[in-house]
Amino acid sequence: MxxxxxxxxGLDGMPKEDIQLILDTAISFKEVLERPIKKVPPLQGKTIANMFFESSTRTRLSFELAERRLSADVVSFTTVGSSVTKGETLKDTARNIEAMKIDMVVIRHSAPGAAHFLSRVVDANVLNAGDGSHEHPTQALLDMFTLRDRHGTLEGLKVCIVGDVTHSRVARSNIFGLKTMGAHVSVCGPATLIPREIEKLGVDVYHNLEDVIPNVDVLNVLRIQLERQERGLFPSLREYHRFFGVTQEKMARATRPITIMHPGPINRDVEISADLADSEHSVILQQVTNGVAVRMAVLYLLGTTN
Amino acid sequence: MKKTKLFDAAGLRRTVNRLAHEVVEKNKGVEDLAIVGIRTRGDYLARRLAQKIEEIEHKPVPVGSLDITLYRDDLHGKLEQPQLKSTEILFDVTGKILVLVDDVLFTGRTVRAALNALMDIGRPSSIQLLVLVDRGHRELPIKADFAGKNVPTSLRQQVQVLLEEADKEDGVYLLDAKVDAEEIEQKEKKQ
Incomplete structure (x- = not known):
């Protein structure tokens, strides 16, 4: 195994049995996280570098916690205060880190393909913590873990990803992973935020949230990236909220209990109403807890094989 | 391959019975007693033992199962990654007299891993070790408090424990496995 x-x-092309193995392994780590001492020794003596070339709070903290709880030695840096700002190339930064005998690298970068590139130039195991608008595999894995935990299986589950799909690596990784696991995936958002030809990935496309809600088990609500609002992809936050914000009012059309997910950070009352984010439908905080367990599973599986 | 029977189903049952009596005798009852089996076969044995002890003392004994994969000292050398299973100990181990159960005691490394794992879960007042078969060749200073049978073996041999729950039959066998002769020689020289 x-x-x-x-x-x-990334999850594009990852075999079903690999996803299954990660999700199953994460169950054991979830149990570890419920113990009084939340630390186990399998990565003792391994050194992991977290290279975050783009801002992140949740993912970086989650990875660091996961690494420390597996007893690895951890070095982290963010672009601020590192020599990246002095113009060093990604390759040189990586080479230098490797010269310090690092076993695993977790990388977040604004350029799609950064993790792939790194995996070709260093010997260490590389984990993609988000590369531009390409993939964010651990987020999708923790989403799938949370859904499997709640619904028992992913097979046949109807999941709709709502919001800015074009700029979302979370959406892409979720689509790849969920499709592999046999779920039905759809996307919903304004036409300006849904990439053309996304149907080719095997997803249904909707532009009206009220058509979606009666037919789904899960809404995975994406963050509206406020910084992109200036580019005029939708008229105003208020209008976005009226048409695509998930609210109690729209949820009234549901025919079954719907699980609401959000990768964070939330813009309350933009993509999701504040009361709904805190309701029993929401698994947003479970996602965060599960994120540590899932990342421990991936680190363990990659870090203990030769 | 030569295969010698050490226990048949009836023998196994009697041995578990005897071990249950020994545990109760040594601990003067089941006050604060709890049983933890090492996955996979130690776990099944632990459950059988707990049931026996309950029959003897008419009091339930808490049972848990322990997965030691994360505590193994050979995790990184292995070609095949061992499957990670869950530890399920649903009682507080702190203050308990724990009887740690495994099927075969060999190098002692599994027990070392189990002890570390237990210490991370809580602070038992004491831990006792119970094994079905002690086959010798210890590499660590570890000794069983209760042993079903002491079987002198050579490193060439293998002890195979079969249990209904996993193998559809009860029985313990001694196998003469073909192993790299040189490796054994080196190991024997060391001891």
């Missing part, structure tokens, strides 16, 4: 790859770069 081991993963087919030495790296976790």
């Amino acid at each position: 081991k993963l087919h790859s030495r790296h976790l770069l």
